[in-house]
Amino acid sequence: xxxxxxxxxxxxxxxxxxxxxxxxxxxxxxxxxxxxxxxxxxxxxxxxxxxxxxxxxxxxxxxxxxxxxxxxxxxxxxxxxxxxxxxxxxxxxxxxxxxxxxxxxxxxxxxxxxxxxxxxxxxxxxxxxxxxxxxxxxxxxxxxxxxxxxxxxxxxxxxxxxxxxxxxxxxxxxxxxxxxxxxxxxxxxxxxxxxxxxxxxxxxxxxxxxxxxxxxxxxxxxxxxxxxxxxxxxxxxxxxxxxxxxxxxxxxxxxxxxxxxxxxxxxxxxxxxxxxxxxxxxxxxxxxxxxxxxxxxxxxxxxxxxxxxxxxxxxxxxxxxxxxxxxxxxxxxxxxxxxxxxxxxxxxxx
Numbered sequence: 001x002x003x004x005x006x007x008x009x010x011x012x013x014x015x016x017x018x019x020x021x022x023x024x025x026x027x028x029x030x031x032x033x034x035x036x037x038x039x040x041x042x043x044x045x046x047x048x049x050x051x052x053x054x055x056x057x058x059x060x061x062x063x064x065x066x067x068x069x070x071x072x073x074x075x076x077x078x079x080x081x082x083x084x085x086x087x088x089x090x091x092x093x094x095x096x097x098x099x100x101x102x103x104x105x106x107x108x109x110x111x112x113x114x115x116x117x118x119x120x121x122x123x124x125x126x127x128x129x130x131x132x133x134x135x136x137x138x139x140x141x142x143x144x145x146x147x148x149x150x151x152x153x154x155x156x157x158x159x160x161x162x163x164x165x166x167x168x169x170x171x172x173x174x175x176x177x178x179x180x181x182x183x184x185x186x187x188x189x190x191x192x193x194x195x196x197x198x199x200x201x202x203x204x205x206x207x208x209x210x211x212x213x214x215x216x217x218x219x220x221x222x223x224x225x226x227x228x229x230x231x232x233x234x235x236x237x238x239x240x241x242x243x244x245x246x247x248x249x250x251x252x253x254x255x256x257x258x259x260x261x262x263x264x265x266x267x268x269x270x271x272x273x274x275x276x277x278x279x280x281x282x283x284x285x286x287x288x289x290x291x292x293x294x295x296x297x298x299x300x301x302x303x304x305x306x307x308x309x310x311x312x313x314x315x316x317x318x319x320x321x322x323x324x325x326x327x328x329x330x331x332x333x334x335x336x337x338x339x340x341x342x343x344x345x346x347x348x349x350x
Contacts, residue, residue, distance in 0.1 A: 018047030091123030114240025154247030172317020
């Protein structure tokens, strides 16, 4: 069983600040709707943050890492050792998300939520119940207690970030094999075949993708999880870093902190979170649509429209980080533009 807090109701959208933001947008020196989705983004943030002046200045980035036993079935183009090596790269500042965090002025925390690393690593928060998941083609990936631990690791990461009163949070991931686990989770939640949702991940060819889909479909059938509860799906085919992100999303929403959602893997974690606790759904702000085949289907299931589409498929939280300047600009435009009355500019006749 997952901890009781996972199901606790998240705050509702604050109606008064949201309505004030709607009114302000109508008074700014521009034609109504001229800034398109940036206007709606500012309005949504006002309601979520319960303020008439939405903000996106303090945005910590948390990357969760985990390893996957399913890699033994030849579903990835890269060896499993890459997960640990990339964690070290994050910590030393050499990874894409490290560069993006510096450019954005965001803090970056890396959490070992379930890699094969033995012992502590410099610059990494270790918070895991075991080293890697089991091979879900042969047995359940996680025990119930391990799944619960991962959710609480996500909650703990949000609690650490919340000490700095963040305006938003970005969650990223790293883990060789995690597109396979994510595709298995999504296919089970959506009741579709793996062929429809499994993508190329780290760059496998067409034959590799077909093999990946067969492995996933066989595992779903073996565990009997098509259309099952999110808990049973995550336990059967999930990943520790994916579960940690699901827990982090729910914990952030419960703390009234919106989440700028990254690509396929984070979106799958978000879908699982929403199925577990639907009240967290309004706090998800989609950043981009990735090149990974199934991302479009997951975004559709969440009923969200991404801000950008740049054919990204890196993960790490990079897509959300790249979209963050748009969110900041939406807030600046909303808060900083003059109204027609302030600028002494004639408005349209009423």
